[in-house]
Amino acid sequence: MKNCVDCGREIPEEALYCMFCRAEQPVVTTVTPDQLRSALRNLKDEIMSEVRELLEEQHQQKPGFFAQLRSSLEELDRKTGLKK
Numbered sequence: 001m002k003n004c005v006d007c008g009r010e011i012p013e014e015a016l017y018c019m020f021c022r023a024e025q026p027v028v029t030t031v032t033p034d035q036l037r038s039a040l041r042n043l044k045d046e047i048m049s050e051v052r053e054l055l056e057e058q059h060q061q062k063p064g065f066f067a068q069l070r071s072s073l074e075e076l077d078r079k080t081g082l083k084k
């Protein structure tokens with residue numbers, strides 16, 4: 001249970017709105033660095049699979065574009081710590 005941010009009455013932990021006054025409740029989530037990394041990895045995999053075909057087309061039309069994107073993604077890996 002948690003307390004409504006507006007009226008202060010007890011409402012279920014997972015409630016998005018207060019059932020008494022209908023006030024919207026802030027969503028509190030705790031994310032560990034590992035969860036964040038795995039979420040980022042999944043997101044990257046999704047993006048990559050969705051755009052892979054497009055990238056291959058781009059590569060045909062603009063040689064070097066794919067290599068440029070790869071290095072951008074590697075840079076992202078370094079910044080987010082996905083790869084050590």
Ligand SMILES: [Zn+2]
Pocket residue numbers: 004005006007008009018019020021022023
């Ligand atoms: Zn309330």
